[in-house]
């Protein structure tokens with residue numbers, strides 16, 4: 226496939242390409258241009274021009290273009306899902322669900338934009354200001370670089386591109402080099418729907434080359450979802466130009482079951498929490514803190530439920546757990562599990578790797594001092610179980626992490642659960658459900674090393690606009 230720069234399908238100036246490999250089979254799905262800093266420079270130049278054109282569209286005209294895009298996506302939804310499944314290795318049912326989300330998210334941002342009003346500070350609300358009206362408006366921020374991770378490329382495209390465009394900005398999409406194909410196709414569809422040249426672009430640049438967009442002073446916002454390490458590096462570069470950043474980063478969410486928690490419900494939720502997308506979810510529950518009186522029952526029931534899942538070929542309609550994004554990612558998980566075992570854990574299910582496939586794994590007796598109990602984010606289908614005795618101890622373990630993305634607690638006593646939820650140092654806390662809860666509407670974002678800012682229909686427009694106050698001086702006699 227080709228990149229989209231200034232409305233055209235193009236190669237890299239270097240003419241170099243790289244292969245996109247299906248992780249399940251090792252087969253090359255396609256190849257894409259290897260963008261250079263010069264390509265990014267061209268894209269930013271086109272974005273500056275395209276943004277000026279696009280901001281002239283009224284909000285309803287922009288919404289109409291996005292609705293046309295949704296129609297094109299719907300006509301192509303099965304082939305988009307097949308591309309996503311192949312390049313990502315996620316089960317086809319999950320790929321279909323992610324493509325299905327595009328219309329939900331794009332509609333929501335389009336409709337909310339129509340009701341995203343400014344405000345007026347009336348005359349006389351402050352002594353000495355009786356004759357003036359102050360109009361507080363929201364203006365496009367300008368050029369937005371959208372850096373997207375591999376795990377939910379379409380959901381995160383929705384979270385970034387729809388609000389960027391609805392606010393009259395130009396969006397430069399920089400997908401993960403592991404799986405850019407679906408996003409390249411979506412970008413082609415936005416161009417076909419009528420987004421002007423330069424206002425939506427997609428470049429396939431290796432990680433470090435993306436810094437050329439971050440450091441370009443003509444880029445006004447970098448919205449990045451990815452690892453904490455990359456997020457911090459990006460924030461440092463952006464600081465040179467005081468470029469705005471919105472950072473949605475890694476997590477190691479605690480899943481707490483108190484001594485009165487419903488174990489069957491918790492085990493049901495664990496499947497969603499830890500096995501969806503083969504464990505590659507930012508707000509997956511990644512540390513299972515189970516009261517010592519329940520941990521054996523929890524482990525036993527978890528093993529039974531996980532064993533019943535269909536594990537294998539992502540293209541098969543029956544598959545529930547498939548491979549990781551690459552063999553490299555699976556080797557990383559293998560090493561992290563080995564470290565957890567070295568630190569005291571015992572594997573009671575799984576623990577084996579085959580290429581990019583890593584078996585769903587349950588590890589018991591993990592001490593609260595182990596790396597996985599604190600700051601080691603395992604991005605795969607691994608359930609480390611850590612015991613505790615009191616609510617206070619569970620909270621202490623949960624908060625001992627540098628991360629603070631989301632969290633959850635199970636208890637039949639709502640007041641007790643609410644107290645624990647409030648004590649979590651995290652951007653979210655779910656009561657009697659997994660930490661993996663992300664609607665498009667809610668503001669989603671992490672505390673501590675899990676990020677800066679929030680994303681969602683309720684909050685992204687604030688990040689993607691600049692405030693301007695227009696004063697009608699002495700308009701009132």
Ligand SMILES: NC(=O)c1ccc[n+]([C@@H]2O[C@H](COP(=O)([O-])OP(=O)(O)OC[C@H]3O[C@@H](n4cnc5c(N)ncnc54)[C@H](O)[C@@H]3O)[C@@H](O)[C@H]2O)c1
Pocket residue numbers: 372373374375376377399400401402431432433434435436439450451452453455456458459473474475476506507508602604630671675676
């Ligand atoms: N908080 C959230 O909303 C959220 C959502 C999804 C994933 N994540 C996190 O993302 C991570 C997994 O995704 P990943 O492996 O794709 O992350 P990653 O950090 O390796 O890559 C994310 C994106 O950043 C790009 N990148 C890499 N180096 C860069 C650099 N030097 N400058 C600019 N961009 C660069 C990558 O090419 C990719 O597009 C996990 O830590 C996960 O928790 C967070």
Ligand SMILES: O=C[C@H](O)CS(=O)(=O)O
Pocket residue numbers: 376377380381505506507508663
């Ligand atoms: O990986 C974390 C993502 O935020 C999940 S979602 O696709 O946005 O819900």
